[in-house]
Amino acid sequence: MTTLDTLALDRLDAAIDKPKYDRRQVKPGIVHFGVGGFHRAHQAMYLDSLMNRGEALDWGIVGVGVMPGDRRMQEALAAQDHLYTLVVKHPDGEYQARVIGSIIDYLFAPDDIEKVLETLADPQIRIVSLTVTEGGYNFHHVTGEFDLGNPDVKHDLASPRVPKTTFGLVIEALARRRERGLEPFTVMSCDNIQGNGEVAHKMFVAYAKARDAELGQWVDEHVQFPNSMVDRITPVTTEADIAEIRDRFGVEDRWPVVCEPFTQWVLEDHFTLGRPRYEDVGVQVVDDVMPYELMKLRLLNASHQALTYFGYLAGYRYAHEVCQDELFVAFLLDYMNIEATPTLRPVPGVDLDDYKQTLIARFANPEIKDTLARLCAESSDRIPKWLLPVIREQLADRGDDGGGDIRRSAAVVASWARYAEGVDEQGEPITVVDRLKDELMAIAKRNRSEPTAFIENRQLFGDLVDDERFRTAYLEALERLHRDGARACVENLVGR
Numbered sequence: 415m416t417t418l419d420t421l422a423l424d425r426l427d428a429a430i431d432k433p434k435y436d437r438r439q440v441k442p443g444i445v446h447f448g449v450g451g452f453h454r455a456h457q458a459m460y461l462d463s464l465m466n467r468g469e470a471l472d473w474g475i476v477g478v479g480v481m482p483g484d485r486r487m488q489e490a491l492a493a494q495d496h497l498y499t500l501v502v503k504h505p506d507g508e509y510q511a512r513v514i515g516s517i518i519d520y521l522f523a524p525d526d527i528e529k530v531l532e533t534l535a536d537p538q539i540r541i542v543s544l545t546v547t548e549g550g551y552n553f554h555h556v557t558g559e560f561d562l563g564n565p566d567v568k569h570d571l572a573s574p575r576v577p578k579t580t581f582g583l584v585i586e587a588l589a590r591r592r593e594r595g596l597e598p599f600t601v602m603s604c605d606n607i608q609g610n611g612e613v614a615h616k617m618f619v620a621y622a623k624a625r626d627a628e629l630g631q632w633v634d635e636h637v638q639f640p641n642s643m644v645d646r647i648t649p650v651t652t653e654a655d656i657a658e659i660r661d662r663f664g665v666e667d668r669w670p671v672v673c674e675p676f677t678q679w680v681l682e683d684h685f686t687l688g689r690p691r692y693e694d695v696g697v698q699v700v701d702d703v704m705p706y707e708l709m710k711l712r713l714l715n716a717s718h719q720a721l722t723y724f725g726y727l728a729g730y731r732y733a734h735e736v737c738q739d740e741l742f743v744a745f746l747l748d749y750m751n752i753e754a755t756p757t758l759r760p761v762p763g764v765d766l767d768d769y770k771q772t773l774i775a776r777f778a779n780p781e782i783k784d785t786l787a788r789l790c791a792e793s794s795d796r797i798p799k800w801l802l803p804v805i806r807e808q809l810a811d812r813g814d815d816g817g818g819d820i821r822r823s824a825a826v827v828a829s830w831a832r833y834a835e836g837v838d839e840q841g842e843p844i845t846v847v848d849r850l851k852d853e854l855m856a857i858a859k860r861n862r863s864e865p866t867a868f869i870e871n872r873q874l875f876g877d878l879v880d881d882e883r884f885r886t887a888y889l890e891a892l893e894r895l896h897r898d899g900a901r902a903c904v905e906n907l908v909g910r
Contacts, residue, residue, distance in 0.1 A: 417666040420495040423513065427663050430499070433515035434466045437495075440518050442538055443473035443690075445599075447480065447580050448545040449487055449520060455500055455648040455673040457543060457604055461516040463695040470690040476539075477520035478530055480580055488522040490668040496520060499659055499670040503781035511663050523583065527576055534587030535594070540687035542587075543602040544614065546580060548795040549849060551607065551617050554873075560620035571625055581621040588622075588637065589629055600638040600685045607799060608711055609704070611641035611682065640682040643707040645714065647674040647776060649784040674782050676772070680706040698763075705759040709766070712754040714773055716800040720749050720822070721777065722789035723829035727839055727900035731786055737778035741901070744908045746774065749822040756818050757807040791847035793830050794854065798874055801826060809881055817883070822907055824887035827875075829903075831868035832895045834858035839899050850874075862896060865889050 416422045423432050444461075446453060457475075464470040477496075479488055491498065496517045502510040523530045534542065544550070552561050561567065570582030577583050588598050601618060603610035618637070623630025648671065655672050659665060680698040683689075693699045698706070718733070724745070725736035736742045750770050758766070777784075801823055808818035835858045836844050846855055853871075860867040869879045869888055878884050894903040 415660065415664055415666055418494045418497055418499065418513070418668075420497065422665075423497075426513065426665060427511075429511060430663055430665065431510075431512040433462065433513060435468065435471060435515070437515050437518065439471050440465065440474040440516070441472045442476045442518060442533070442536070443470075444475045444541045444543055445478055445534055445539050446475050446517075446543045446545070447478050447583075448547070448550070449477035449479065449484075449491075449517070450545060451651060451671045451673075452644075452646065452648045453543075453545045453604070454498060454514065454517070454671045456644055456646050456677060456679065457545075458514055458516045459500060459677070460679060460692060460695050460697060461690060462514045464690055464692070465516055467694065469694065472538075473541075473690045474518040475516050476533055477517055478523055478533075478583070479520070480523045480578065480583070482524075485522050487669065488520045491517065491520045493668060499663070499665060499667045501655075501659055501670060501672045502675050503672055503779070504675055505775075505779045505781060507781060509662060509781075511659070511665075524578075527583075530583055531575075531587050531590065534583065534599070535590040535596070537591075537596050539599055541600050541602050541685070541689060542584060543604055544580070545604050547792070548605060548607055548799060549792060550580065550605070551613055552579075552581070553613065553617055558616075560617050560624075562620075562624055567621065570621075574625055581618060584618060585622045585625060585629070585633065588633060589626075592629070592632060597687055598633070598637045599687065600640065600689070602640055602642065602681075602685075604642055604644045606644070606711065606715055608707060608803070609641055610707075611639040611684075615639035636686075638684045638686045640684040641703040641707065642682065643678070643680040643703050643710050645678040645710055646676065647779075647782055647784055648672070649782055650788055672782070674776055674779055676776055678710075700762075705761045706764070708758050709761050709764065709769065711800050712757060712804050713750050713766075713770060715796070716754060716804060716823075716826075717746050717750060717773060717777075718789050719793070719797060719801055719830070720746055720826045722786045723826070723833040724900045724904055726786045726790060726844070727829065727832060727895070728904075729839070733784040733786060733789060734778050734780045734782065736786070737774055738780075741904055741908065741910065743774055745822065745904050746777075748908060749826075752819050753808055753823050754804050757804050787845065787847070790833060792849065793834075794848050794850045794874055797827065797830060802875070802878070805878065805884060809883060820884060821887045821891075824884055825891035825903065825907055827869065828888050828891035828895060829900065831858055831861055831892060832900075834868070835861060861892060865892055 566578045570577040603614040619634045622633045721736045805823045808820045834854045
């Protein structure tokens, strides 16, 4: 058994691909906030691929953690010289293992805020990237405005030189660069938010202006925030994954990453101080990412929500189980074809029919074992961004037809409301994971006595409850879920 670190690289199993470059030659160029499984299976992987070509050795990643839970990642990576194993799981059972070396340091901000700030202010750092989840942008779900009432944000505005938040750290570092006559770094969001660069721009500028109007104006005018679309299914690493990697490859890795074979990154080419040549390793560098982004958010991400609550209530626990059931596949394809696709723009170079079939195949990969519990988590961040825009566009008056079909999307909302009741169809408790858990579960307990209670939450749903078509479709689905169960509700929706 080999414990992963730099000295162990030469002793690793020959089946494991290893960095082909001298990591001692790698210099920092990127600071990344939110080093989790997805970042390590995606952006860090692409950069490692470039380094294996002898490129981008001046673009090494320095990770930064700001949340209490990030300490575990810092400790795990530090013990391994910031190396980790990425294992691609193919549907036929083949596993491809590879050690990634593009992360060269990891700083836990609460331990040394000043070190993080000076790292960000260093002229070597030309990109600051983000995978901080949908909830990490601190905006109101209905108004879209930055939440200045957040206690940590209030702390940072009062004490800007000892910040707690990503906003505070980034803006303080930009202020220092401005004072020193240095060009600003580019802020590159890689989160699943429509117009993620535009959202990041708006939120960071809002924070900066709240701190200092002149500084905020400078950030608004001089800092680039490119949009991007990122895609790779990366389930949470389990103890079983760690054991399996140990048994298959003889490597002891404290926190490996497992993922599917498919990967995609579409990135707008708007950078102040240059960027790695990502296009050399398959990244689509484009002028406008929006068509690709809408495709992914409304087909892949929203489809995950379409399968997860219904699937869980029907007794399944993994995404691949749901997508090996012909009934649920028919439902997903109907949602994608009839409701989501009409809201999309043309996507250059993409065959949408092929893309949708590929999605089903990806979801059905039995090796990934993506849990429905993971996909059900943080729904209050996901549904408003991924599914509700489809409903609103389909409800919009298009002339004679009065709008498009929304029965399936409304039923997905109803399945979320039913899931939030916290008890499954066998009477077993459901562990609801959501930042609004207590509020949502309290409302969901009134579903039977007050059927519209859940969608009357205007903080999440805005005025959708006032739309008769949506309200009728939602209530019909919720009633069927209570009376007949999830499977029967889906059967009705697909006409069986």
